[in-house]
Amino acid sequence: MSGTGGVESEREWIPCGVPSLHGDDADPMAALHLSETRGGGRARAPFSPGPALVRFAAVASCVAGAALRLALPPTCLACDRLVASDQALCAKCWSAMTFLAPPWCARLGLPFAYDLGEGALSPRAIAHPPVFDRLRAVAAYEGPARALVSRLKYHDRPTAARMMGRLMALAGAELLKREEGVPPPLLVPVPLHRLRHWSRRYNQAALLAREVGARSGLEVAPALLERVRATKRQVGLDAKARATNVRGAFAVSASGVLRIAARRVILVDDVFTTGATVQAATRALLRAGASGVDVLAFAHAGADAPIS
Numbered sequence: 001m002s003g004t005g006g007v008e009s010e011r012e013w014i015p016c017g018v019p020s021l022h023g024d025d026a027d028p029m030a031a032l033h034l035s036e037t038r039g040g041g042r043a044r045a046p047f048s049p050g051p052a053l054v055r056f057a058a059v060a061s062c063v064a065g066a067a068l069r070l071a072l073p074p075t076c077l078a079c080d081r082l083v084a085s086d087q088a089l090c091a092k093c094w095s096a097m098t099f100l101a102p103p104w105c106a107r108l109g110l111p112f113a114y115d116l117g118e119g120a121l122s123p124r125a126i127a128h129p130p131v132f133d134r135l136r137a138v139a140a141y142e143g144p145a146r147a148l149v150s151r152l153k154y155h156d157r158p159t160a161a162r163m164m165g166r167l168m169a170l171a172g173a174e175l176l177k178r179e180e181g182v183p184p185p186l187l188v189p190v191p192l193h194r195l196r197h198w199s200r201r202y203n204q205a206a207l208l209a210r211e212v213g214a215r216s217g218l219e220v221a222p223a224l225l226e227r228v229r230a231t232k233r234q235v236g237l238d239a240k241a242r243a244t245n246v247r248g249a250f251a252v253s254a255s256g257v258l259r260i261a262a263r264r265v266i267l268v269d270d271v272f273t274t275g276a277t278v279q280a281a282t283r284a285l286l287r288a289g290a291s292g293v294d295v296l297a298f299a300h301a302g303a304d305a306p307i308s
């Protein structure tokens, strides 16, 4: 899954769901196999089909897509109301999202009611400076954003990761920027313990990291960080109990140590609550040699009202 490139960003989707191709790399079979190429290298077809076959495949895909939409009309990812297109929120849910935007705390991404100037910090960041450098999130953890996180994590709706990851790439643009003369940052999802991964079938943070990687062109390293100790669920624990619960729970794999030496890491997670999990994960990354750690989440608990 590592080595994610900007595959998706090079293609534009037309309504029937067949990718339109631009540029020198236009490869019809690669487009038809797009789902196989995401998150990995670029798959090349073993033969070159004629234009008639490509046209036939495109028309068949349109017809199949239309039939599927008739049978299973698209619904809002947060509340299941009918919507016009896949991967969307209904107008009611969209307007109920509390999107986070500048001016905000330079460390925690908590919005300010007034612009306090570049680098201004929130009282929370001053009182309890985090071990990571910066945190950015799409929205406050409430209403539809909370529903999206819950559905992605517990209700077996992994497809929601696509829209959520797209919004995260926008919210985290500042973190995802490449700096000249420095290796590009590495996207690392917060891992699940293997037993929980097995029971849930997928790691929601890894799905989000893959989407952010596809949008930003940054490399995703899903196996670099490991949860070496099974922990209790954090839900229902207070801040102190959460920190104790995840202390020493993370370690960088032996091969991962070589990859992150003097490199910045962007930890990706679905939700930031007290920060206990990402703080523990950050410590493991810094111990293993990362030059710095930023955090990119979809939702941020406690960011519902601007700081005045």
Ligand SMILES: [Zn+2]
Pocket: 076, 077, 078, 079, 080, 081, 089, 090, 091, 092, 093, 094
């Ligand atoms: Zn909705």
